[in-house]
Amino acid sequence: MADLAGLVSDIASRLQAATDRGRVADYIPELAKVSPRHFGIAVITADGTEHVAGDAGEAFSIQSVSKVFALVEALSRHGNRVWDRVGKEPSGSAFNSIIQLELEQGRPRNPFINAGAIAVTDLIAEGRSPGEGLQSILALIRRLSGDETIDLDAAVAWSEAATGYRNAALANYMRAFGTIAGPVDATLSVYFQQCAIAMSCRQLARAGRFLMAGGVCPVSGEAIVSPERARRINALMLTCGHYDASGEFAFQVGLPAKSGVGGGILAIAPGRASIAVWSPGLSPQGNSLLGTRALEQLAHTMRWSVFNPDIL
Amino acid sequence: MADLAGLVSDIASRLQAATDRGRVADYIPELAKVSPRHFGIAVITADGTEHVAGDAGEAFSIQSVSKVFALVEALSRHGNRVWDRVGKEPSGSAFNSIIQLELEQGRPRNPFINAGAIAVTDLIAEGRSPGEGLQSILALIRRLSGDETIDLDAAVAWSEAATGYRNAALANYMRAFGTIAGPVDATLSVYFQQCAIAMSCRQLARAGRFLMAGGVCPVSGEAIVSPERARRINALMLTCGHYDASGEFAFQVGLPAKSGVGGGILAIAPGRASIAVWSPGLSPQGNSLLGTRALEQLAHTMRWSVFNPDIL
């Protein structure tokens, strides 16, 4: 096996110095303030070893990466009823597109585009106060990371709520079709807050360990989800985790992964590693530019792509 | 490891007896004549062992499964220039949809929907007669299968050409944008013929072996494509191989695979197996109903999903 520690540190050095860093998301004012200079990486392997480099300890807004944890929480609470509300197909369109909703009677394509994630959040919030809904997601993330200090960044949540008109359009549209059953404002409130959860690469990689390990947290031994469900969540991350660049990511990197417009990506090499990268500059499709490059180099060198024959 | 021979034979017995068999494609008259009673399966493992059951020796129309071999041929001939013509993203729409072409200036989303495959075929036919174009695809398939008897079914090719108006619409539309550069009729002629290639499950599983083995034919030792390219073709098969049911297939089965409306599916368990199944009845999205079920049972029992942690 390649020297993973050296590789992680090499990747960080190279990418910290990169000049083409993409564009920081500016449609949420609070996110626009983050410097594009950041780069962090954390890799946790199956045996529990942690390799970190760069700004791996600095918290950032996980944004859409939270959709993975929200899905886990909704599946735990409602089981496969979740799939009555959202599909499992790549959308073929942008993360915030509303066209598909009209063409398909208000049913979002998958839980990792905004519409789908809002529908998932609505299920989590069902029969609860918005506060309880949010706390259940936070509690899951804290448990997975083994870190009770993780919390949301209220300024970001506020900023999202104040400018989240397209998400409000999606939520109202789905409410008209019954895809969302609860009060639109309450569901959006939970959604904006879950997106504003702040985590470091190290915390995020820890939170992803159960997906590397067949659904079991390798530290506590707790079964978070069944092996079947872990496999299926990985499949969804691979086909839908990068919006309308999911195909390209699978082609280049070959790992289940979920990105967020805060510049973070959580990637899973099943049986091998849970990986988190962060760099705020984005590609036109809204995925971290340097984060993607880091994962490409890591997966290539380590031969971690799920499409490699020598995964044997 | 589970008893693969027994499993293959079990699956065949069960599915030969299944009553809900889907609907045989009827838009190509010649295909509509095939009996839905057929079921065949062939599994070739990394060590070269072949397990076959049911109608594994009977030839069927491979239809869109040919898109995998056409892509390999085009990449061999033109390298990454192929990606100037077609994308790598799931389309989010039906196999024969033309909407995406208009919204994206005549560039098809990926090489495994009809439009993309026609563009790939156009590259193969570039600077050649239609006959030479077709022969190059046939030659590749014969070499991969080690079987010089494989040929096309002229009646099916003729039937497709006579009713292929939607494909003609796609080809003409792309020609208007330069995605196709050659004469539309010549390109369509090669396309209709490549779809009409007839193969048995056994032949098809053999032809897929190089994708299981990092690009190398395990029998001849010949490098068909680079390991990198094999990995990437697998990625495309996983994200785009089942049209607008690709996400569901990844979720349920978790293997790179390409289906055809003749009822065949070629699936790859990287490092493990090359698998071909055939049953003519289709799901509403145009994928073999029993073929999919067979792959689900096989992948589940053998733990072959690429999203499993124990691929280690």
Next chain:
Amino acid sequence: MADLAGLVSDIASRLQAATDRGRVADYIPELAKVSPRHFGIAVITADGTEHVAGDAGEAFSIQSVSKVFALVEALSRHGNRVWDRVGKEPSGSAFNSIIQLELEQGRPRNPFINAGAIAVTDLIAEGRSPGEGLQSILALIRRLSGDETIDLDAAVAWSEAATGYRNAALANYMRAFGTIAGPVDATLSVYFQQCAIAMSCRQLARAGRFLMAGGVCPVSGEAIVSPERARRINALMLTCGHYDASGEFAFQVGLPAKSGVGGGILAIAPGRASIAVWSPGLSPQGNSLLGTRALEQLAHTMRWSVFNPDIL
């Protein structure tokens, strides 16, 4: 000239007895309570004569017919700045479709589909309280009708607000693009209330007289809009007044007209007559079935189509 009085009364008799009456709108609960048995008609000719029949004196919810008056009010207040926000083209899609908004950067096709009307209302409400915005529309309608008793039906307004998720989606979507500048809730509140204005056929026909008469109210002699603007509003009513059935209406009837899901239609025969009809049962496109039939018979018999040569 035909005997108009006799014709109006004939039409009413025939249509009151009609058995195929369409379907009363049910997506606004309060509207669903209205009996489909109603039919009313009022025709006011250029010389001021009024012919009424059936339920011409009974108030109904004018719904989208209010979009004509809102447009007049916005043009009076903001002039051609209105056209920076909305277009003048038929939409080719349903009254509440959101697809066009995404394809055209949040700019609605015309002021007579829901999105366009909401954008117009936002201009009216600009720099005012919602109450003032609504009052300005009501004041215009009362002035045009010469009837200070016209008011909104609060139960309908409330019912619309409580179920208006698709309109809320449209408003939020446009707010994201700046097509709407004010607070979404305030704009929607004015919009839902303007739709709930209740008028009788007689009142509505009176309110439309200025469009028959080159912009001048024939009773008061007041210039409501310039002749140019009156002509152009008539043009918009003809091309866009019946959503995605506007072409059919122009083909069959040939008059500028605006329909509402309450079952009312205001139609203008320039230089000849202002006409209001009402019957709550709707066609699949959301236009009054018997109202359309009444206008067809009236326009045909009176030779009032704007496409007739003998308008000379």
Next chain:
Amino acid sequence: MADLAGLVSDIASRLQAATDRGRVADYIPELAKVSPRHFGIAVITADGTEHVAGDAGEAFSIQSVSKVFALVEALSRHGNRVWDRVGKEPSGSAFNSIIQLELEQGRPRNPFINAGAIAVTDLIAEGRSPGEGLQSILALIRRLSGDETIDLDAAVAWSEAATGYRNAALANYMRAFGTIAGPVDATLSVYFQQCAIAMSCRQLARAGRFLMAGGVCPVSGEAIVSPERARRINALMLTCGHYDASGEFAFQVGLPAKSGVGGGILAIAPGRASIAVWSPGLSPQGNSLLGTRALEQLAHTMRWSVFNPDIL
């Protein structure tokens, strides 16, 4: 009445000198050769007086203006069966868009977009040789114009056929749904040739007289179509005659009219005048820029808009 002769000559002088002349269509190579300097106008009033100015005697490619005559011919031959194949609604999209066809099962929105006109031509060619189909359209135009010399420009027809891939896509797509029943190549051949008919403004204005006069040719007294049908064709020209700029044209000019990418427009003031203008430079939507301006000035000064009250 204004001095029409002086007005026509004024308009010609001003527009011949205009500097912003739009862009000559370049997607048909033969059309791209035409100089943008041309401007012609011909106005024939109800009493038969002809006013011409500029290049009113020079033949140009009528292109889509031919769709009006093809529709008349198809209606004469097949009656309302035509409406089984095409709709009567504005399309809301570009003249050569294919999206609407997929969303609406291969049925074109109206006979004045390319898809609809091809479907109409297919009906004309039904049961005939392509040559007979074309001759029937030519014969109608010659009869209406009283000019047996009118013919097609073979170089233009050839140029269109050689580059008409988008039209071929539309035709093949409709053939797949049965909207077109005949051989695609034969139908396209008639279509390309009818578009290549060359006429002068004077000839075109003469050919349009029957639409001004309730369906009757004012010279021969022959009833070309019923008054009802003439009125309805006028309605279609108003709602659909300028593709996705039809609403704007109705708003600005207010006359039924059909434009072609050769730069010609035929406009009808019912009961008043048949008008033809020509200037090759186009707006972005594909309509003659100066032709539209000429019609706007003419309609405004003469008060010919069908939406004016003083049409009395």
